[in-house]
Amino acid sequence: MASILDLLNTQVGEQLVNKASEKTSEDKGKVSTALGMALPLILGAMKRNTNDAEGAKSLDKALQSEKHNGDVLSNLKNREAEELSSEGSSILSHVLGSKQNGISKTLAGSLNMDENSVNKILEMAAPVVMGLLGQQKRKDNVGASGLSDLLGSVMGSSSSHDQSMLETLLDSDGDGSVIDDVAGMVLGGKNPKKGGSLLGGMFGGK
Template identity: 75%
Template sequence: MASILDLLNTQTGEQLVDKASAKTSEDKSKVTSVLGMALPLILGAMKRNANDPKGAENLDKALQSDKHNGEILNKLGDKNPEELSDEGSKILNHVLGAKQSGVSKTIAGALNIDEASVNNILEMAAPVIMGLLGQQKRKDNVDASGLSSLLGSVLGSNASHDQSLIESLLDADGDGNVIDDVAGMVFGNKKGKKGGSLLGGMLGGK
């Protein structure tokens, strides 16, 4: 997988969009835009946590669970949306903690979508991300010390370019000042940037 956003072009990604759209009553295109912003942010937060040895150890322990062995990627269509949300809520509490509200608020403001819907979409996406990471961890035999590198790989080749924006959003105090920058990830930077933005692939950029 070139980056986490490639997930949106897979059957698993389509099923996630369908389920989140049905649960939130939001248009599929808006759900896709939310996921396009949220997936790199959740991974970016995980990568930040994994840079700390204790954080890496906790994430490694979670990924060793059979719950996150990657099976969800093949069986997402059979999963109950409420079950996904319940599990995702626990995951996001560990990954984002108090920052979740600010992240949801910022994405909601950038995309003009209800904040509660954003929260639901993030919660449903979190178990899929953990399944993806758990599967890759097993495939590459990665231990706690290698998780930061694994997360960087799944973030994609543009991770270093966009990491500063991810950091700024995760450090935001909720005053909304980063909304324009985050909106730029979705609507801007589509031309003239060789590497493309985080959402370049999804929006037809290169």
């Protein structure tokens, strides 16, 4: 089953970890673990927001922007860390609001990381999440009313979007060949990232 954590096993995930590690001077292993905790939290906050009709409409409008059409997934290595962080800061202010500082503080404490570093990692991850959702929304022609199901799928819940989510995650450059090479590794659960085990209790049974 595809989920947002599978992103960490892809080239896009590796590029995100590298950029965040360089930006924060934090160890790549810690960055990967932080992302493993942060990505589902961002998605979970979005999913809660879509429970409200206005919230769903607002997210749907944002995802319709060409800024979130998925190009970030294929061009991530060419994006400046500061650009990602600035864009992500705006996204998170909408998604997390006043909860962002508390989330960063909690993650920083559990990972023994600097709170500012965790904030930067959250900010850099947000445009990638929005790009992934925007690309999937276009592929599956999802409207505001279907966003909750789409977000559930990306968080790892079983739904009709799972297979196309996997294709999006593993074939971000669109050449069609990556799935055959990598799907077995990801679906087989080989070489799991530390973030997955940390999140198992939070999201695994849902």
